[in-house]
Amino acid sequence: MTSPARLFSRGSWAETARIAALLRKETVGGLLLIIGAVVALVWANTPWASAYxxxxxxxxxxxxxxxxxxxxxxxxxxxxxxxxxxxxxxxKREFVAGDLRDPRKAVLPVAAAVGGMAVPAVIYAVINLRNDGGLVGWAIPTATDIAFALAVLAVISTHLPAALRTFLLTLAVVDDLLAITIIAIFYTSSLSLGPLALALVPLALFGIAVQRRVRSWWVLLPLAAATWVLVHESGVHATVAGVLLAFTVPVVRSQAAGGPDAGPGLAEHFEHRIRPISAGFAVPVFAFFSAGVTVGGLSGLGASLTDSVAVGIIAGLVVGKTVGIMGATWLVSRFTRAELDTDLRWPDIAGLSLLAGIGFTVSLLIGELAFGPGSLADEHVKVGVLTGTLLAALLATAVLKPRDRRYRRIAEAEARDANGDGIPDVYQEQGRAVTQTSPRETVDEASERKRATDPT
Structure with a gap:
């Protein structure tokens, strides 16, 4: 009888180290995002609100x-x-060279992302059934803000296990893909096919350049800008251009470019250069310009919080995300006969699901697209997003913080390196177990063996 597959099991050391470095950058960006949002919120509720x-x-x-x-x-x-x-x-990196390339490892984060978007949308729609004008905002509570969530983890000093952090990032990545798909399909009010067709020209040239490993900014930046302008002119939201450009960038360097040992493609190079700009400038500045809602005192806050749009958003983020992610996780375990990793319990998944209810950047963007920036409904969206995010963060803290002693023990075990070779012992023991597996190896162990032997 084969051993059951493990949900939220520890990945390879290379993948864990890469994601740990990535999440450190996102954590700093999340703290800057919070600062930008707080400054805007305070400024918008002072006598100098008109200046803002x-x-x-x-x-x-x-x-x-x-x-x-x-x-x-x-x-x-x-x-x-x-x-x-x-x-x-x-x-793209996750689907080409990361965990999402293995369908058996991708099924959990993909299912959790879908559940974590579908249930909040349904809850929002049910609450706004009698508000015809409010139904257009159904997608607002579907997004998870990974930077904000990681900033919350940093503030409460919770040593979340590497497997859960990896899952949270992977879920947020799939979440972003679904969000940009929703924006492109449901929030494009008018479509001009001419500019959209023309956008394919600079997009293709950009793709050819990066496939040939061209890094010169004076070549790539004008092509990217032209693609953005034409997508903007087409009526499709201009952020879609960012995803389309990213999808042209190679993750793995082809054999024609120097053989299988030539190293990674340009995706890693661009991510290293541009992620600090995104996390440290782009997102905090957007938060500053989008989070400044004039509450109008307690009475104004009360009126906003009782509006069905705000109630739907709060319920979607706090209840919908939790039910959707936990429900999808339970269904995956039920139908694949997989079990939670031995270090984890269902309260850990509940805390992670609550943490995923922190929706900010994309939620505010969809709110503006749905109701128009500066509208009364958009003001209610901001109150709902801020309140739902705060509630989700507080509830996640209440669930995860008491379990921090267990997390510390896991973190210490994952960091122990007795022989001082730079690779923690648990990952070396895991690697030896993979190479010695019998035909009874688990799904996760088989995936690790495949990763270790696959040169791509």
Whole structure:
């Protein structure tokens, strides 16, 4: 009888180390995001609120190209294209060289991401059934903000196990793909096929250049900008251009470019260069321009919190995300006969699911697309997103913090390196177990053996 597969099992050391380095950058970006949001929220509720609104609504850009946009719009359409470019790179890397290339390992984060988006959307729609104008915002509570979630983990000093952090990142990556698909399909009000077709020209040239390992900014940046402008002109939200450009970047260097040992493709190089710009500048600036909602005192806050749009968002983020992710995880374990890793329990999954209810950047973006920036409904969206995010963070803290002693023990075991070779002992023991497996090896062990022997 074969051993049951393990959910949330520890991955390879190379993958764990890569993701740990990536998450450290996202954590710093998340802290900057929080600072930007708090500054905007405080400024918008002071006697100088008009100065904030005037600054946000300042129009810059060439009118001849239809790019005379407000600073707030530039942040949503332009800076978030950088964010989605980085998300696209990470997504492609996961599907080409990461855990998502193995269907057996991809099934859990993909199912959890789908469940974590579908259930919040249903909850929001049910709450807003009698609000015809509010139904358009059904996708607002579907997004997870990985940077904000990691910042919360940093603030509460919880040593979440590497397997759970990896799962959270993978779930957020799939979440971003689904979110940009929703934006492209459901939040494109008018479509001009001419500019969209023309956008394929600079996009193709960009793809050819990166396939040939061209790194010169004076070649790539104009092509990327032209793609962005034409996608913007087509009526499709301009952030889609960021994902399309990312998908052209090679993850693995082809044999024609120097053989299988020539190293990774340009995706890793671009991610290393551009992620700090995205996490440290683009997303915090967007948060600054988007989070500034005038509450109007306790009465105004009460009116916003009782609006069905805000209630739907809060319920979707806090309840929907938790039910969707935990439900999908249970279904995967039920139908694949997989069991949780021996170090974890279902309360750990509950805390992680609550943490995934922290939705900020993409939720605010979809709110603006659904109701229009500056509208009353958009103000309610901001209150709902901020409140739901805060509640999800507090509840996740309440669940995860008491379990930190267990997490510390796991972290110490994962960091122990008795022979001082730079690779923790648990990963070496895991590697030896993989090479010595019999035909009874588990699904996860088989995946690790395949990863170790596959040169790609």
């Amino acid at each position: 609104e005037g600054f946000r609504d300042t129009v810059v850009g060439p009118a001849a190209l239809h790019l005379d946009l407000s600073l707030g719009t530039w942040a949503a359409d332009g800076l978030l294209a950088i964010f989605f470019f980085v998300a696209g790179l990470e997504l």
